[in-house]
Amino acid sequence: MSNKLNYSMSLAKPDAKDFSLKQKVAIGIGIIGLFILVLALFNADINHSGWVLTTALGLIVLGTIWFSNSVYLSESKGIKNDGVWFKSISSRGLIGWATGIVLTLFYIVLYFYPHLLGLGKDGAPNTGLVALFDPLSQLLSGRPASQWFVYGALYTMAILVFGYKFFLKYRHNRYEQIRTGSVMFFQLAFAFLIPEFMYVMNSDLPYYDLKSIWPLNYYLFDSWSIKGFLSAGTIGLILLIFGVVSIFIITPILTYKYGKRWYCSWVCGCGGLAETAGDPFRHLSSKKLSSWKLERWLIHAVLVFSVVMTMATIYSFLGNNPDSYWLTKSLFIKLSIGFLSLIFLLFMLFKRKEFGKDAKNASIGYAVVISLVLIMHFTGTTDQIFFIKSSSLRSAYGLYIGSIFSGVIGTGFYPIFGSRVWCRFGCPMAAILGLQQRLLSKFRITTNGGQCISCGNCSTYCEMGIDVRAYAQKGENIVRSSCVGCGICSAVCPRGVLKLENDGLKGRINPTEILLGNDVNLMDLVNQNN
Amino acid sequence: MEHIVIIGNGISGVTAARHIRKLSDKKITLISAETDHFFSRTALMYVYMGHMKFEHTKPYEDWFWKKNRIELKNGYVETVETESKTLHFTDGDTLTYDKLIIATGSKSNKFGWPGQDLNGVQGLYSKQDLDALEVFAPNKNICKRAVIVGGGLIGIELTEMLNSRDIPVTFLVRESSFWNGVLPEGDSAMINRQIKNHHIDLRLSTNLKEIVSDGNGKANAVIIEETGEKIPCDFVGLTAGVSPNIDFLKGTSIETAKGVLVNRYLETNIKDVYAIGDCAEQREAIGNRRPVEAVWYTGRMMGEVIAQTICGHKMKYNPGHWFNSAKFFDIEYQTYGWVFTKPKEGHLHFHWKHVDDTKCITIEYNASTNEFLGINTFGIRMRHEVFDRWLTEKQTIDYVILHLGKANFDPELYHHFEGDIQRAFKNQLQNLQL
Ligand SMILES: Cc1cc2nc3c(=O)[nH]c(=O)nc-3n(C[C@H](O)[C@H](O)[C@H](O)COP(=O)(O)OP(=O)(O)OC[C@H]3O[C@@H](n4cnc5c(N)ncnc54)[C@H](O)[C@@H]3O)c2cc1C
Ligand code: SF4
């Protein structure tokens, strides 16, 4: 009903289920916790001894858990999407917009004005919100907190508590539960705790989240990072090698076996937040064909940018003299071009068919990278590439892609564009995994014969904006580079039409209309005519 | 250029149009008085429940039609003049065709109950029904109780819809158990419990006598046939089945019975006039199928076939093995092949139910040859393709039970029940032999 549209802009919900008293109290408790954080942020004169922080976080956790229990445990197990498009928060209503604006402001402050959060400048003691987190940081690694520590702690907490909520919401679905357990674990252990402990072990090591892989982790090959690893002795070298191995060996193997989901919806922190805190917003992604076109253009442009930027960064700190270090600028260029060409040729030789119409775009992408690299080599100097300072290229990437795109737009705009804006339009890691998933993976979403009733639940709830129904109603498997394998389309389908599976490569992409129901001869004919 | 006119932009008409476009360059006009663009009727419930907005029910973006040169006409066809091949619209407009496809779907049944035309009394079929529902049952304050009459698939959907807005529902079912004209006893009983677990006031073996007016033309109570009980309510849903929507063909030379009569080529008695989908009635039934088959899949399959015929590959409508699906609150249901309420003569049923009371299967098979004939599965998804093959290969029930894992279509990491089912089957066999 079109008049539903207006409901979402009003604070009162005329027809959707309202919150019960218990739920309101739970929300209230969570808000008190948040309010303490806000008080700290504005430097209210509060005690920074640790118990205030404990209380604040405790109240938030308690509120969310109580709220989730009350919403889900009292109801039968099953799909819980009643009223999603009526609630202001989840249908771009007033509360949705307000949340989006607050989140966006938070990200802007975090990235660009950390002193507003209370980060002490030049070794001065922290104040405000950052100081509030000092005790926790001291406890874990014996150093004062930074804005990143605060962010990491809040981020981890969000994944844990909303993960719990998600767990209850999908308690009929073991795939969703185990997957959520996995993202909660990886966030807590790999992104939050282990880096702190590694610091305790060896304070020379740069912050390293083991599961954050280049090119998502675009600073892995920065000179400070490389120097940090190398100066940290054997352990540093091992970690650096692990970083290279993860992108070139571990990633392709796992993606071949399970699709990109092993990373995007089981391990990755960005994905983790999207799947837990972002879950109430997944249906807000755009399903338009035009968005898909924009997506493919943008994400591959970011990929090209990140590859060239990384090569430029490495290039700029290499020397020319083979006697001082074996890897010289020109050898590096040769190796890189050789490697990229090899991959490109292999794909073109063996995967030409799967590429389909995209072969042309892939060739353009390849040509662009190679020419940029060559231009760089022949016009660049030690500190100038593309006629600009090499470090400015790297900072431009960090600023526009690393901060604004992934943080401010990617997360701040959850309640407006849905939870996977960054993953869909910007993440270079997703682009690489996506290419593999489409061309060289056993993963697909199988369609169950002719059972689809074109209802559209799958498309609506696909956070990546994939028009799943367009495939399902034709009886076609879904093999899309952007699918993160969250499994929600399969969960919400009321007719049991979709199943995420890993199976042989043969018959994985089946673009003919093999709709079951009509007798087979007809289908032969339909396929012949195609 | 030949002009193909299709009345009705539901799944059958749209499938026909799309396939004709794929196969040819003919001029195509798609007519409907309901909505400008095709939407999925099966998804109406999700709009009311707030899972989707109406725009999400449209399988194709609005630019699709122009791009594929399918002309859309919003208008209600009042009559068809087959001599001059002309359609007349209620607004006086006319349109001529070279070939006509009638795909006008169904309308909700009303059995002449007193008060059936009051405000707040309606079926659930069209977009307009959905809009009316928002007027008469928008929330539990305006609608303090709703009564649903008719225990079929649409009835239970409407019950679930109202329940999602916390509106108390009384569900009147004529049969002694939900949908037991189709479901075997064990299956049906489990759904009864599922309905009651969702706090629905389920009244089995109960008929509607009349609907009472509040004096201002709006319903405010119903009276039960058997007990004379008066149940106050603000909304009455009539969901006692649907029938072909063909009243506008009265007085034309197109032959009709319950629906528009067609042969296996989906041709009516008039040359160049065809009928498909819910509104078509087979002159002779195909296998165990009913002559009028008001399901989504039938409309789609007929649309595919008629496109072939119209584009010069004359083709019989030859549906494969029967399949269907539905969802009863939280329990998904799929069926492949034929499972009857009671086993047909010479047939037997094997029934298995999980202790949690949300999963069960019933298999019908031939008692002497053990041939597998069909399966109902609740709460466990099964593969269409696999059962289709097994039915074609005429596998035995023993084979099916042994290989049931191959047919499982539940999401990865789910618990499996094949072992449990196999044990239950062995036990039943032993009991039979004793
Ligand atoms: C709530 C609901 C849930 C359902 N769920 C399922 C399900 O889960 N599975 C399943 O298999 N089936 C289901 N069905 C049945 C399925 O939707 C129908 O079988 C199918 O939509 C019929 O398609 P059709 O193209 O034949 O007709 P319709 O979809 O009815 O389309 C006919 C169109 O023609 C228009 N029309 C009629 N007469 C005229 C005229 N004279 N002039 C102009 N236009 C006219 C109508 O307004 C309508 O838009 C459901 C039906 C409903 C109502
Ligand atoms: S297609 Fe399905 S599994 Fe893939 S991202 Fe979309 S909802 Fe998730």
Ligand code: SF4
């Ligand atoms: S949710 Fe299922 S039935 Fe509905 S359109 Fe998607 S695949 Fe088809």
